[in-house]
Amino acid sequence: MLYNFSVKPMVLGLLMVVTVLTNPGNVVAKEMRIVVSGGSITEIIYGLGEQDKIVGVDSTSIYPEQAKQKPQVGYVRRIAAEGVLSLNPTLLLGEADTGPPKVLAQLQQTGLENYIFTKEDNYYGIEAKIRKVASLLGVSAKGEQLVNKVTRERDALDFVLKQKKHSPKILFILSMRSGQPIVAGQGTSADEIMSAVQATNVAAQLEGWKAISTEAVLEMNPDVILIMSRHGNDAMVEIAKQGHFKFTDAVKNKRVYSFDGTYLLGMNPRTPKAVIGLATKLYPEVKLPSGYLMTELPEAGE
Numbered sequence: 543m544l545y546n547f548s549v550k551p552m553v554l555g556l557l558m559v560v561t562v563l564t565n566p567g568n569v570v571a572k573e574m575r576i577v578v579s580g581g582s583i584t585e586i587i588y589g590l591g592e593q594d595k596i597v598g599v600d601s602t603s604i605y606p607e608q609a610k611q612k613p614q615v616g617y618v619r620r621i622a623a624e625g626v627l628s629l630n631p632t633l634l635l636g637e638a639d640t641g642p643p644k645v646l647a648q649l650q651q652t653g654l655e656n657y658i659f660t661k662e663d664n665y666y667g668i669e670a671k672i673r674k675v676a677s678l679l680g681v682s683a684k685g686e687q688l689v690n691k692v693t694r695e696r697d698a699l700d701f702v703l704k705q706k707k708h709s710p711k712i713l714f715i716l717s718m719r720s721g722q723p724i725v726a727g728q729g730t731s732a733d734e735i736m737s738a739v740q741a742t743n744v745a746a747q748l749e750g751w752k753a754i755s756t757e758a759v760l761e762m763n764p765d766v767i768l769i770m771s772r773h774g775n776d777a778m779v780e781i782a783k784q785g786h787f788k789f790t791d792a793v794k795n796k797r798v799y800s801f802d803g804t805y806l807l808g809m810n811p812r813t814p815k816a817v818i819g820l821a822t823k824l825y826p827e828v829k830l831p832s833g834y835l836m837t838e839l840p841e842a843g844e
Contacts (some may be wrong), residue, residue: 552835574679577626577785579618580637582668582810583659584609586675589811590684605804605812623648635675638663664732665817668692668809684789688811698831702821703740705828711744712736713764713792713822715781722753723786729736730806732768739821741766759786766824767792 577598578584584603587593598613598620615625618637623645626634634656649656657678662671676685677706692771714726714736726732726773736743744762745754767781767790781798783788792798799820806816819836822828830836 544579575631577615577623577629577631577634580806583635585810586672589688590676590681592679614744621645665738684720692811692814698834699818701831702828709741710765710824711742712766713744715769716751724751724753727752738817756786763790763791769800770803
């Protein structure tokens with residue numbers, strides 16, 4: 543969805559690239575200054591090698607490591623209008639949950655150009671998101687190069703999934719709150735990922751992220767439990783301590799796996815590779831394509 547903010551002739555000049563004739567035959571491009579609200583967009587811009595155009599990011603922009611050094615404008619759902627405007631941006635790019643709406647309205651009143659990724663902010667929209675970012679930055683050729691890398695990952699996943707012999711039941715846990723697990727129902731990013739690896743989400747009868755009871759966990763009895771990684775914690779040990787889980791097939795068979803949430807659920811250029819990593823855990827019988835390396839996509843400039 544494009545927020546086309548009260549466009550005036552002067553503001554139009556700020557939208558992307560303004561050309562200034564300094565002397566006959568010499569065209570200079572005015573600096574593009576981008577504020578990003580959403581880690582996946584930040585990753586894409588770094589993947590395109592255009593990170594110098596970023597003047598500010600939100601707190602979910604933690605990859606690559608260098609992105610953490612950029613000025614912060616708050617959490618993706620709670621960006622601060624003052625923080626954004628203080629960076630004198632020419633463009634704001636945001637993921638679908640960028641907000642709050644009041645702040646976006648304030649930015650609208652200033653005339654700041656803004657593109658919010660809604661249709662593209664999902665697992666099957668990663669390539670479209672890359673192409674749109676590249677187009678907005680005027681580097682479509684670089685965008686196609688990054689898209690090709692993602693396409694190769696999808697092809698590798700297809701190769702892996704053709705070999706699987708079963709479809710496990712999975713329970714994906716975001717966190718524990720007051721002793722209750724917060725799990726992924728339908729319509730969540732985790733549900734998309736479980737579908738991508740052709741597994742069954744045992745909490746698909748729920749909508750969104752929901753807390754569930756001990757009885758519900760036992761009734762679901764997942765074959766596999768996936769949890770968001772917590773630094774320094776052993777996922778298997780932590781889950782086995784919880785009464786909700788210790789009698790499940792997942793714990794009995796030691797099939798509890800933790801993943802970096804940004805890597806697996808970020809809907810960024812690395813996500814398809816993360817899905818392959820998940821598939822190899824779920825389906826230990828499969829083989830990777832010849833010559834395929836299970837390493838993350840290189841950072842910009844590598």
